[in-house]
Amino acid sequence: MTTHTPSTTVLGLGAMGTALARALLSAGHPVTVWNRTAAKADALVARGAARAASPAEAVAASPVVVACLLDYDSVREVLGTGNLQGRTIVNLTNGTPGQAREFAEWAACQGADYLDGGIMAVPPMIGSPAAFVLYSGSRTAFDRARPALDVFGESVYLGEDVGRAALTDIALLTGMYGMFGGILQSLALATSDGAPATGFAPMLTRWLQAMSGLVDTAAKQIDSGDYATGVVSNLGMQAAGFDNLLRTADEQGVSGELLAPLGRLMRQRAADGHAHEDVAGIIHHLRKDNA
Ligand SMILES: NC(=O)c1ccc[n+]([C@@H]2O[C@H](COP(=O)([O-])OP(=O)(O)OC[C@H]3O[C@@H](n4cnc5c(N)ncnc54)[C@H](OP(=O)(O)O)[C@@H]3O)[C@@H](O)[C@H]2O)c1
Incomplete structure (x- = not known):
């Protein structure tokens, strides 16, 4: 019997998003990527990632969608174009506890399960034992996304209060x-x-x-x-x-x-x-x- 690892989507291929996608590929996870400036996906595609032509296509490609963009406004802008029903959204974009709570409400209205996160690492540390990533929000989302999240570093779940990771x-x-x-x-x-x-x-x-x-x-x-x-x-x-x-x-x-x-x-x-x-x-x- 072969085991099938579900694919993970990474939205945002800046320095950090690229490191996250690369770590997933190195760990053998199927990865779909999207970035506003499409050329930033080229090196990852050459290593086996699937390129999505739009955020909506990227969201449709995987049950777990990791967003790592500049700020919450850009995440809302990008995710707002996709159908989030039934998706697990993991937002690793830097923000405030208030922004995390507001975003969780918005994601719930879109039918998505939401986990907020804070990366305690710089890109070269991703995938090494030195990296740790804070999570808070839906426990179900954390459990479902965990096989992918554990690739980034130590996963530290801080509870259901969605603002706790940002704080x-x-x-x-x-x-x-x-x-x-x-x-x-x-x-x-x-x-x-x-x-x-x-x-x-x-x-x-x-x-x-x-x-x-x-x-x-x-x-x-x-x-x-x-x-x-x-x-x-x-x-x-x-x-x-x-x-x-x-x-x-x-x-x-x-x-x-x-x-x-x-x-x-x-x-x-x-x-x-x-x-x-x-x-x-x-x-x-x-x-x-x-x-
Ligand atoms: N780098 C670190 O050391 C570090 C450490 C911990 C946490 N973080 C957090 O990780 C997040 C990403 O950081 P980074 O280092 O990857 O930043 P970055 O290299 O500046 O990349 C920013 C990303 O956001 C995208 N973006 C910006 N505005 C957008 C918009 N309106 N619509 C769509 N995409 C947009 C950029 O797309 P384009 O490529 O098209 O410009 C790019 O993919 C930030 O929240 C940061 O605080 C970073």
């Missing part, structure tokens, strides 16, 4: 961009006297790795609401020292615009009577309801 994705990206901002500020400062960035980089890597423990420490403090236990570097001391980051940037002719807002929050939290606590308490000034 988690955006929270992770927020951490990443905060880190990027810190790294670039640091490199601007370290090279402000003409020193090469490469000489400084290993120390920065070492320091960031040593400080990465904040993630777990802050998470425990935030969940317990107790920022005063186990403090090794109190906020009052940190807020005072932070002024030197801004002053040094100024002395060296480097903008402090990425740092200044954090300094303000630290000073405010310390002035509000929390100088003896840990830095994680400033989360109360980030929440708009101050809860």
Whole structure:
């Protein structure tokens, strides 16, 4: 008896969509592809993918349709031209939790089962153990699409709340961009006297790795609401020292615009009577309801 792997459609062949389609082909899955700029499908077709002439044809070709386009507007535009009845739509396009919920309602009206996703990888990581992809929404859709999804990386299902994957994705990206901002500020400062960035980089890597423990420490403090236990570097001391980051940037002719807002929050939290606590308490000034 031969087993038949159902085909998967990939809509969108930018850097990420191409990586997804390539990974499916490498794993032996039949793949149908469509892209607005048709030439981007050529290399995949040469490797065995079927080319759809239109989004409607691409949707009709497979029970599972993976969309990886620029934004939700383009996904709506592209999927809006096909018959989605009975299809499982997996949307791996970056968006907000609100957009995911709105899209899920629209997909349900079209008769489709909807799974929202967030890819925690860059294209070269797709198909490697380093990649993980967040999913939320219909459990049935997740189970049905899973043979294809597991090809992309570790599949992490976060539950039926369809906005959860986008929220988690955006929270992770927020951490990443905060880190990027810190790294670039640091490199601007370290090279402000003409020193090469490469000489400084290993120390920065070492320091960031040593400080990465904040993630777990802050998470425990935030969940317990107790920022005063186990403090090794109190906020009052940190807020005072932070002024030197801004002053040094100024002395060296480097903008402090990425740092200044954090300094303000630290000073405010310390002035509000929390100088003896840990830095994680400033989360109360980030929440708009101050809860
Ligand atoms: N690359 C990454 O590192 C990465 C990582 C995680 C998540 N993602 C997410 O994956 C998604 C795709 O990223 P990417 O890197 O593949 O981007 P990309 O290389 O810029 O590709 C964008 C894709 O969207 C298509 N597109 C844009 N507007 C369209 C429209 N109005 N109608 C139809 N198609 C349209 C483009 O078609 P054309 O080829 O015709 O322009 C192309 O296929 C994004 O949501 C991104 O946030 C990317």
